[in-house]
Amino acid sequence: MKRNSYHHGDLANALTGAAIDLARRGGPEAVVLREAARKVGVSATAAYRHFAGYGDLIHAVKEAAQAKLADSMATELAATDPLPDPAADAERRLGALGRAYVHFALAEPGLFRTAFCRSDKSHEEASAAMLESPAFRMLTETLDDLVAAGRLSLARRPFGETTAWATMHGLAMLLLDGPLAAVPEPERLGLVDGVVDTVINGLCGPADRPGR
Amino acid sequence: MKRNSYHHGDLANALTGAAIDLARRGGPEAVVLREAARKVGVSATAAYRHFAGYGDLIHAVKEAAQAKLADSMATELAATDPLPDPAADAERRLGALGRAYVHFALAEPGLFRTAFCRSDKSHEEASAAMLESPAFRMLTETLDDLVAAGRLSLARRPFGETTAWATMHGLAMLLLDGPLAAVPEPERLGLVDGVVDTVINGLCGPADRPGR
């Protein structure tokens, strides 16, 4: 990667882009300031004109990865057709969001890991950022719609986001790095569908099951 | 830490123990061969008499962490009283296992992270080891009992382990490193209970919900 003028002109973005590419290929551990500079064709020192240091760079990459996850979910959600019945449609959206979450993790494992990597930023900031993301808002709206449609009981509503998110997040992790990594490709999607079905059933099923 | 004879006598175990302690305190990244040797009071080189190298050591620590998780789950499960009704008791055990999983993650975050850290071992080996663990067997048996008691439909049975595990795993991860890290202590346990309830409802609820 070369440049023709002494000044780069857009080095901050170029470095972030290179770092995102490193994350895509190798996850957060692969994000190396010197390597990003090398890819852009610039000395490592130059990065310090645009970032306070390594922590600043990885944070930018992490945010970008989170944004890509959210975009991917929005796209996949928009690719499915709405259903006429509002309740059924809310369920459909919930399922689509969950599937999209895991699909992104499988398609972009490096970015997915980076989006959730530990970082020095305070937990408060990190969680605030995440809970304000478009992806989380889509989930919240869908759950609200389920309540409005009478599918999700108020008793269970408060745990809706957490349960849905945790389930798909855990599934993604187990498939990527954990004991489910050995599950062969064709089975994986069926597994995702089965898990999504069970989650929806858990949220939308009756509040009081017989014999309880 | 000192020793009086030139030969240690049980260096392999001592090193593993020191390494486990490092993992407990700082997660997998804190497992450093040289540091473990230092804690035992031995030269770093000595480790190579008992381990092929770093990969061997971290693998031993990872297995120990998994075993501790399984032990902790078994203990917490045994601490709750059985119910007379077999179906209700199976549900109770499922909930207890799920809660215990997250409780361990919160009580021993370093070990929990180490139990699921990425390692060089092939995925096949890692998953095989995990799927044969006592913890997994407890889960499988409980789900089988739910089927026997008529609570879990055969259609959903194949996804039982994955759904239950993924949900609690995801919840643990989100609470430890993720966006739920900011949830204050008192709320956390309520959140865990709510998620557990939803999972059980998802598995044990009716196969066909009204209006579907």
Added chain:
DNA sequence: TGTACATCAGTGAACGCGCGTTCACTGATGTAC
């Protein structure tokens, strides 16, 4: 019961690695007059 000797379990110095970061610098840009 001693003694030679192989074997085993430790030592300590050193290597190479790649990282993030600092330093004093230089080339390019743009602004004041």
Added chain:
DNA sequence: TGTACATCAGTGAACGCGCGTTCACTGATGTAC
């Protein structure tokens, strides 16, 4: 329009760090005769 000069965005060498690992070694142990 030209020129001095401040400012900005790069450079390249160097530092310190701690790691895993290798090497040639030495002290302790146990076994054969």
